[in-house]
Amino acid sequence: MVTSGSEILNPRTGQRTIFLQTTTDTGGTYLRMESFHPQGQPAEPEHVHPFQESRCEVISGTLRFRVAGTERVVRAGESLDIPRNVPHYFWNDGDEEAHAIQEFRPALNIEDFFDTYFALARVGKLTEKGIPANLLHLAVLLREYDQVIRVTKPPRLVQRLLMTLAPFGRLLGYRGATS
Numbered sequence: 001m002v003t004s005g006s007e008i009l010n011p012r013t014g015q016r017t018i019f020l021q022t023t024t025d026t027g028g029t030y031l032r033m034e035s036f037h038p039q040g041q042p043a044e045p046e047h048v049h050p051f052q053e054s055r056c057e058v059i060s061g062t063l064r065f066r067v068a069g070t071e072r073v074v075r076a077g078e079s080l081d082i083p084r085n086v087p088h089y090f091w092n093d094g095d096e097e098a099h100a101i102q103e104f105r106p107a108l109n110i111e112d113f114f115d116t117y118f119a120l121a122r123v124g125k126l127t128e129k130g131i132p133a134n135l136l137h138l139a140v141l142l143r144e145y146d147q148v149i150r151v152t153k154p155p156r157l158v159q160r161l162l163m164t165l166a167p168f169g170r171l172l173g174y175r176g177a178t179s
Contacts, residue, residue, distance in 0.1 A: 002111045008118040012126055014038035017114060023107040031107040033114075037063060037098040043091035045130065046152045052104045054082045056090070061098030065090040087152050110148040116141070116176060136169030138162065144176025 006019045014037075021032040039061075046066070056063065057079035065072050065080055067088040074080050082088050092098045104110045120126050125133055132138040142159055143166040150159065 002115050006115075008115060010118045010121045012121040012128075012130060013041050013044075015041060015118075017118070019111060020101070022111055023109070026107060028107050030103050030105040031111050032101065032103050033111075035100050035102055037061070037092040037100070039092055039094060039096055041092040041098075042130075044089045046087050046089045048085050048087050048150050048152065049082075049104065049110070049148060050085050050150055051147055052106060052108060052110065053084050054105075055103045056080050056082075057101045059099040059101060061092065061096045062094040063090050063098045063100060064093050104148075108148045109145065112176065113145045113148055116145075134174070135162075136165055136172060137174040139165035140169040140174045141176055142166070 002019050002022050004019055004022055004025055006022075007016065008019075009016050016036040018034045019031070020034055021030070023031060026032075056065075056074065058074045058076050060076045062073055062075050065074060065082075065088060067080070067082055068086050072080065117126075120132060121130070125137070127133050132141060139162050143163040146163070150156070
């Protein structure tokens with residue numbers, strides 16, 4: 001279970017995150033976290049947060065965002081608000097580590113997603129592209145976190161079909177949240 005002050009590391013991307021205010025702290029209103037993105041960090045897959053607004057305020061360095069097909073560089077002292085269900089992704093192509101504060105409103109179970117995803121990276125269960133290597137585990141995760149994050153590829157129909165395998169994955173012991 002994530003608590004304020006918890007720190008997680010994704011060794012695949014080098015991203016480090018510290019949870020500042022968790023779902024428990026805010027009564028589910030929002031999640032606030034501090035994140036550090038190394039220079040040359042690979043771009044994450046394009047995704048949406050179907051029921052959450054997200055905000056990123058860059059403290060130092062720069063992050064490049066692609067939001068609804070438009071690129072924007074966010075520099076220190078600038079912020080970017082992303083409405084719910086808008087396709088986006090970001091990466092650090094700057095000359096230094098980027099330091100940012102990120103928020104998700106409402107929190108839902110997005111902190112569990114980050115905790116789980118980073119844990120999978122730490123134990124080597126993600127492919128080079130950051131996708132769970134086991135298809136049944138992927139099905140469980142897609143279903144578990146469907147309300148907080150959805151990739152834009154493959155198409156939604158394919159994702160929904162894959163989610164039908166989640167009960168079989170659960171029977172084999174695969175879980176979403178790490179706690």
